[in-house]
Amino acid sequence: MSKSPNILLPALGVTGIVLGGAYGTMTRSYKADEADIARAQAQAAEARLVSQEEANTDLKSQIALVQDTAKAKIAELEARPATVSLTAPAPMHDGAMGLGREALVEEIAAWDVDVLPDGRGLPAGTGNAFDGEELFADKCAACHGDFAEGVDNWPVLAGGFDTLADEDPVKTVGSYWPHLSTVYDYVYRSMPFGEAGTLTPDETYAIVAYILYSNDLIDDEFELTHVNLGAFEMPNKNGFIIDDRPKAEYAAWSAEPCMSNCKDEVTVTMRSVFLVNTPEDGGSESVMNNATVEGLPSFTSAGASFIPEAEAKVEETVEVAAAAVEEPADEGAALIKAGEKVFKKCKACHAVGDGAKNKSGPQLNALLGRTMGSVDGFKYSNVFKAAYDEGRIWDEASLTEFLAKPKSYMKGTKMSFSGLKKEGDQVAIIAYLNSFLGD
Ligand code: HEC
Numbered sequence: 461m462s463k464s465p466n467i468l469l470p471a472l473g474v475t476g477i478v479l480g481g482a483y484g485t486m487t488r489s490y491k492a493d494e495a496d497i498a499r500a501q502a503q504a505a506e507a508r509l510v511s512q513e514e515a516n517t518d519l520k521s522q523i524a525l526v527q528d529t530a531k532a533k534i535a536e537l538e539a540r541p542a543t544v545s546l547t548a549p550a551p552m553h554d555g556a557m558g559l560g561r562e563a564l565v566e567e568i569a570a571w572d573v574d575v576l577p578d579g580r581g582l583p584a585g586t587g588n589a590f591d592g593e594e595l596f597a598d599k600c601a602a603c604h605g606d607f608a609e610g611v612d613n614w615p616v617l618a619g620g621f622d623t624l625a626d627e628d629p630v631k632t633v634g635s636y637w638p639h640l641s642t643v644y645d646y647v648y649r650s651m652p653f654g655e656a657g658t659l660t661p662d663e664t665y666a667i668v669a670y671i672l673y674s675n676d677l678i679d680d681e682f683e684l685t686h687v688n689l690g691a692f693e694m695p696n697k698n699g700f701i702i703d704d705r706p707k708a709e710y711a712a713w714s715a716e717p718c719m720s721n722c723k724d725e726v727t728v729t730m731r732s733v734f735l736v737n738t739p740e741d742g743g744s745e746s747v748m749n750n751a752t753v754e755g756l757p758s759f760t761s762a763g764a765s766f767i768p769e770a771e772a773k774v775e776e777t778v779e780v781a782a783a784a785v786e787e788p789a790d791e792g793a794a795l796i797k798a799g800e801k802v803f804k805k806c807k808a809c810h811a812v813g814d815g816a817k818n819k820s821g822p823q824l825n826a827l828l829g830r831t832m833g834s835v836d837g838f839k840y841s842n843v844f845k846a847a848y849d850e851g852r853i854w855d856e857a858s859l860t861e862f863l864a865k866p867k868s869y870m871k872g873t874k875m876s877f878s879g880l881k882k883e884g885d886q887v888a889i890i891a892y893l894n895s896f897l898g899d
Pocket residue numbers: 596599600601602603604614615616617631632633643646647651652653654667
């Protein structure tokens with residue numbers, strides 16, 4: 461309450477002015493001395509003037525201050541060497557940013573709670589398993605069991621020795637943890653689960669001692685303290701190794717890679733589509749169906765250059781030259797010759813000629829006039845089996861249509877070939893195939 465007059469004063473001032481106004485109105489209406497009013501008004505005006513003047517002086521001194529600061533700044537800037545870089549970091553006072561303050565010892569202590577393996581960081585305290593048993597039963601056993609053996613799926617804290625090399629090792633504080641400091645730190649900071657931070661140092665020492673006792677590592681009179689905890693040796697303290705692979709192994713793995721002339725020649729001989737059994741209907745839209753072994757890139761180590769075009773050119777030139785040498789006798793022979801070239805697209809899957817065997821596609825001897833799907837020992841797709849049952853025969857028309865678009869002429873065929881796009885090719889290949897009557 462003692463503060464309220466101070467708080468109220470400004471408010472009262474305002475009220476006073478308002479009341480003053482009301483008082484003036486009242487006196488006038490009661491025909492009071494008009495001179496009084498004039499005097500009051502003059503006084504008020506004077507008061508306003510004074511406060512205005514005060515405000516002005518205030519403002520003036522503020523302006524003066526800003527001007528002085530600006531002048532000082534300008535002087536400072538002018539005093540700087542002309543070579544000052546505009547992109548250089550701003551100079552710092554005493555090398556610091558002038559932000560914040562040194563952390564207090566207490567503040568650092570509040571954050572610095574971790575305990576190191578040698579015991580540094582342990583709060584002073586002591587406890588034994590005898591006292592720890594009761595605390596453990598009270599605060600931990602509901603989850604970890606009376607003997608730290610674990611309830612249901614809660615972690616087991618004791619036992620499991622000699623299981624670490626098993627397929628299903630039991631990793632407990634006793635069998636696995638290399639440092640006792642971790643047990644103290646972990647329990648002190650995070651247990652009991654859901655009530656972390658409620659244990660005192662002495663309680664924690666006692667509980668840690670009880671966990672050791674449950675692991676048969678101490679007897680119940682052993683007094684665990686901040687002095688001896690760091691020296692306590694856990695059974696698995698040597699079970700962890702320092703990862704020295706960067707030193708021990710990386711060198712062995714990182715031989716200089718071969719970057720040039722590593723292999724005399726690399727050639728691609730087949731597409732995987734020919735090797736794997738493409739499902740009957742699967743992937744009929746696949747671009748792989750357009751694949752042929754023709755035109756595949758090949759590499760030579762001479763500069764490891766990519767030269768399919770060059771190779772194709774050479775091949776073409778050789779063929780043209782060969783054709784020029786042995787001019788075919790007649791048009792029919794020329795067509796067969798052209799068909800032979802087209803047949804390269806089929807060769808990966810089909811054989812034709814004397815003793816031709818089935819490959820991934822049936823042999824194509826004596827094709828014209830042959831019943832569809834009729835080659836012995838070849839496993840046709842259902843659509844071909846059906847064609848066979850209907851007794852359909854290969855003639856020029858059906859063959860032309862089939863070879864143009866195998867998948868649409870024979871829906872469900874397992875022939876993974878997109879078709880011959882050029883009409884001339886179909887005529888040529890039929891002429892070529894027709895030249896093999898076979899046996
Ligand atoms: C409500 C159940 C519950 C209680 C009570 C509880 N814990 Fe835990 N304890 C857990 C769970 C859950 C974990 C596993 C936590 C994790 O993996 O993040 C755990 C993990 C541990 C571990 C590490 C086990 C390991 O091998 O990783 C220790 C040690 C431990 N508790 C000790 C204690 C001690 C000591 C108490 C009593 C002061 C206690 N716990 C009370 C549930 C509990």
